[in-house]
Amino acid sequence: MPDVEGITHEAASLYRFIESIERFCASQPGFAAYLEGSSKFLSFIEGLANSTKTYLEARPKNVPDNASDYRVYRQELRTLRFAWHYVHRLVKPVADAHTLHLPESLIDCLVRRLRSMPDFAASELAILHIRELNYLQVIAGDMRAKLTEIASLVGTSPPFPPNLGLIGIPYSQAKSILINSLIAHEIGHFVFETRQLRDVLGPKIKAALDTAFKPVLSKLQMEDARRIPGVFTSWSEELFCDLFAVRFIGPCYCYAFIETFDLSSHLEIDGTIHLRFAAPQLLFALSHPAHFYRIQKQAEMLGKLGWWAHIVNSECATQKFLARCEALPASCFLFPFNAALQKGFIDALDLLVADLVATVEECVQGTDTGVKEYSRLSQRVRECFLEGIVPSMVRDPESGKPVDAVTVLNVAYQLYLDNLPDLMGRILDQDAGSAKDRTRWTEKLEQWTLKTLGDLALISSKVGA
Amino acid sequence: MYENSDRYLALALASRKALRSLNDYVKLGTVDEKLQNIFEEVVKSLKATKDANNLFGPMPTESPFTTYEQVRTLEEVESEHKDKNIVQKLSQQLKKYDSEKQRRDEAEAAIEFFYMLENRALHHYSSQIGSREL
Numbered sequence: 001m002p003d004v005e006g007i008t009h010e011a012a013s014l015y016r017f018i019e020s021i022e023r024f025c026a027s028q029p030g031f032a033a034y035l036e037g038s039s040k041f042l043s044f045i046e047g048l049a050n051s052t053k054t055y056l057e058a059r060p061k062n063v064p065d066n067a068s069d070y071r072v073y074r075q076e077l078r079t080l081r082f083a084w085h086y087v088h089r090l091v092k093p094v095a096d097a098h099t100l101h102l103p104e105s106l107i108d109c110l111v112r113r114l115r116s117m118p119d120f121a122a123s124e125l126a127i128l129h130i131r132e133l134n135y136l137q138v139i140a141g142d143m144r145a146k147l148t149e150i151a152s153l154v155g156t157s158p159p160f161p162p163n164l165g166l167i168g169i170p171y172s173q174a175k176s177i178l179i180n181s182l183i184a185h186e187i188g189h190f191v192f193e194t195r196q197l198r199d200v201l202g203p204k205i206k207a208a209l210d211t212a213f214k215p216v217l218s219k220l221q222m223e224d225a226r227r228i229p230g231v232f233t234s235w236s237e238e239l240f241c242d243l244f245a246v247r248f249i250g251p252c253y254c255y256a257f258i259e260t261f262d263l264s265s266h267l268e269i270d271g272t273i274h275l276r277f278a279a280p281q282l283l284f285a286l287s288h289p290a291h292f293y294r295i296q297k298q299a300e301m302l303g304k305l306g307w308w309a310h311i312v313n314s315e316c317a318t319q320k321f322l323a324r325c326e327a328l329p330a331s332c333f334l335f336p337f338n339a340a341l342q343k344g345f346i347d348a349l350d351l352l353v354a355d356l357v358a359t360v361e362e363c364v365q366g367t368d369t370g371v372k373e374y375s376r377l378s379q380r381v382r383e384c385f386l387e388g389i390v391p392s393m394v395r396d397p398e399s400g401k402p403v404d405a406v407t408v409l410n411v412a413y414q415l416y417l418d419n420l421p422d423l424m425g426r427i428l429d430q431d432a433g434s435a436k437d438r439t440r441w442t443e444k445l446e447q448w449t450l451k452t453l454g455d456l457a458l459i460s461s462k463v464g465a
Numbered sequence: 466m467y468e469n470s471d472r473y474l475a476l477a478l479a480s481r482k483a484l485r486s487l488n489d490y491v492k493l494g495t496v497d498e499k500l501q502n503i504f505e506e507v508v509k510s511l512k513a514t515k516d517a518n519n520l521f522g523p524m525p526t527e528s529p530f531t532t533y534e535q536v537r538t539l540e541e542v543e544s545e546h547k548d549k550n551i552v553q554k555l556s557q558q559l560k561k562y563d564s565e566k567q568r569r570d571e572a573e574a575a576i577e578f579f580y581m582l583e584n585r586a587l588h589h590y591s592s593q594i595g596s597r598e599l
Contacts, residue, residue: 068573072484072580079481079583082590086474142471145527149478153485202524209521217520225520230533233525 002070007077008060014081015056021088022049024095033099035107037124040161041094045087047158048151052080055154076153083150090143093128093168101174102127105453107183109405112460113248114187117364119195122163125187129171142193165190177446177453178413181256184248188241191363197240198233204355205229205236212348219340227286228337232345235289236352242294243360246301249406250370251311252413254298255318261291264317273324275332283334284345292325293333297353299326304357306371310378316417370406377403381411386423390448392455402459403452412449416442470593473586475529476538479503480583487576491568496559504555504575506530511539511552538589542581548574 025046034042059077064070107125114120147160167186173179192198209232213220245253258264266278273292275282284290299322302308311319335345377394381403384391391411394403415423421432423441430437486500510530513523525532530539543551554574562568 068576069488072488072576075580075583075587076481076484078587079477082474082587082594083478085594086471142475145529146471146475146478149475149482153478153481196527199526202526206521206524213520220520226514226522226536227533229521229523230525 002063002065004060004063007063007074010074010077011056011059014077014084015053017081017088018049018052018056018084021084021091022046024091025049034097035099035102035104035125035127037126037161037164038094038097038128040124040164041126041166042091044147044158044160045091048087048147048154051151051156052084052154054156080150080153083146083153086146087150090128090166093130093171094126094166096171097127097129097169101129101171102169103174103177103180103450105450105457106177106180108457109453110183110187110249112457113367113405114191117191117367120163120191123190123194124161124164125190126164126166128166128168130168131171144193163194165194175443175446177449178252178409178416178442179256179260181249181252181409181413182245182260184245184253185241185257187248188244189237191244192237192240195363197359198237201236201240201352201355201359202233205232205352208348208351208355209344212346212351213341213344216341216344219338221338224337224341231286231336232348234287235284235349236356238288239294239297239353240356240359242298243301243356244363246298246307247305247360247364247369248367250305250374250410251302251307252409254295254302254322255413255417257298258295258318258321263291263295264321267317267321267324271320271324273321273328275328279334282328282332284336286336290333292328293349295322295325296328299323301357305369307369307374310371310374311414314414314418318417368404370404370410373404374407374410377407378411378414381407382415382419385412385415385445385448386419386426388423388444388448390451390455392452392459402456405453405456408449408452408456412445416445420445469534470590472529472532472534473538473590473593476535477583477586477590479529480579480586483579484576484583487572487579490559491565491572491576494561494563494565494568496561501558503530507539508552508556510536511543514540534589535586538582538585542578542585546574546578546581548577551575551578 022045025042064073107127111123111125114123143166144160144164151158151160165187167183167190169180169183206229209228242253242257263281266273266281268274278292281292282290284293288294299308302311302322303326312323330346330350331342333342333346335342337345373396376398377396380394381391384394391403391408395401396403420438420441423445424430424432424437427441430441432438483500483503486497486503489495489497490500506528507530510523510528513519514536523531523536529535548554551574555578559568559575560571562571
């Protein structure tokens with residue numbers, strides 16, 4: 001005998017749960033605005049909630065009366081409930097990330113740069129706030145696939161907005177423009193998912209693993225062999241996103257990465273890296289390559305792109321750390337598997353990194369690296385910042401075009417690393433040795449940067465109009 | 466927020482999609498392309514785990530049947546399924562019958578397989594979510 005009452009109760013319970021989530025999607029009059037991508041995301045969830053509620057309303061009327069169908073039927077609600085647990089994790093962080101709590105101008109300039117890439121002209125980003133002080137998490141294609149599955153399960157739901165990516169940033173970092181250069185890595189994940197690069201790179205990863213591990217096959221345990229493809233694919237995606245970020249916005253990404261994890265503190269008194277003491281940083285995690293390895297590949301990418309020549313004279317610890325990592329021997333890195341497999345991993349990574357660089361270039365083709373403009377305009381932009389002037393009106397003397405956001409971001413970060421005492425030295429009673437005073441002038445620099453990016457967006461839209 | 470537990474949810478949702486299509490097959494006699502794709506993906510993954518020449522097993526792709534967690538769950542369900550020829554059955558196209566009874570018999574093993582797969586995936590998902598958040 002089907003338990004219609006029990007099924008009705010379960011449907012009502014889920015109905016109520018969904019309503020409680022839906023409330024966070026509704027626009028609140030007079031409240032702060034959202035990025036267009038975030039608004040679209042919240043509207044989609046609102047539509048999905050309505051469809052799911054309609055589905056739940058009808059559900060108890062269609063209870064099957066044979067044992068097999070009944071069992072299958074009852075389990076559907078459990079799947080739907082867990083799917084809404086997943087939605088629950090997304091909604092509040094997006095609702096919290098309204099434009100008052102976002103570096104809007106920075107995100108705007110990054111989205112415009114993304115849209116200049118082939119296949120990404122219509123891209124939009126929704127932003128969510130995450131608790132962890134970590135940008136290196138992503139919700140992109142998997143999220144899209146799951147939400148689409150939920151929508152198809154409950155019937156008539158509006159489709160998930162095409163070209164929409166979802167990026168998490170730490171809730172506290174809305175004003176930290178320089179550190180938010182890390183968003184470029186998250187955009188890399190969005191590109192990776194959108195271009196379905198897991199499928200594209202899969203055969204190359206497989207070939208690299210087969211070749212590299214052939215000499216050590218006898219030492220490979222079955223359980224390790226089964227884990228390695230997934231782990232290696234995760235490493236490949238993270239490395240792709242790092243390389244993409246460097247290609248997308250230049251050295252400021254590397255600087256933000258090093259600063260977030262305080263990696264330059266591993267430099268010894270003589271400015272070297274002591275491999276024994278730095279050992280934890282040389283160990284790959286199951287989800288991510290070792291920090292030092294990532295920096296090494298970022299430094300190599302800076303060299304390939306021509307950035308290195310423009311930062312090599314910097315005296316800051318961050319630049320020194322980049323140079324030290326670049327020189328680390330491949331054999332120093334450690335892997336979370338049997339030590340006998342170490343060479344296999346190094347060889348497989350060596351085989352793959354060239355493919356990743358080529359794939360990044362394929363994704364961004366046609367997008368300027370920004371290096372040439374940086375070489376022409378960085379000095380003028382730096383002078384403006386040092387005088388406390390917003391450099392929005394700096395123009396390329398050759399093309400007459402306004403300075404690009406990539407130049408502004410990189411000059412600002414380089415000045416922050418190299419010249420903050422010079423800036424403060426021009427101001428009465430400011431002590432470059434004081435963390436408090438330095439913080440104040442870092443914030444000033446970030447405000448000028450943000451203002452410049454906002455101005456450039458206006459100039460760009462005016463030119464576009 | 467991008468976690469291994471999400472892979473179990475993707476597996477559960479894909480299994481449910483298969484169950485919906487199988488229900489349509491039994492009730493209406495229709496076989497949709499999505500169902501055949503799911504069958505093919507499941508078979509491909511399970512065969513890759515048994516291929517002596519493919520030590521690494523299936524490579525993770527966009528398919529929800531290819532990551533380590535997903536393949537392990539597939540194997541668990543395969544080993545517990547009463548029909549030891551389930552892979553072979555999923556390799557074949559569903560036959561077109563006029564009677565619902567015949568279609569039900571034809572789909573029975575697949576329905577039970579995807580029911581168990583969904584069930585197991587939900588169990589793993591809730592175990593991971595529960596251990597972290599409750």
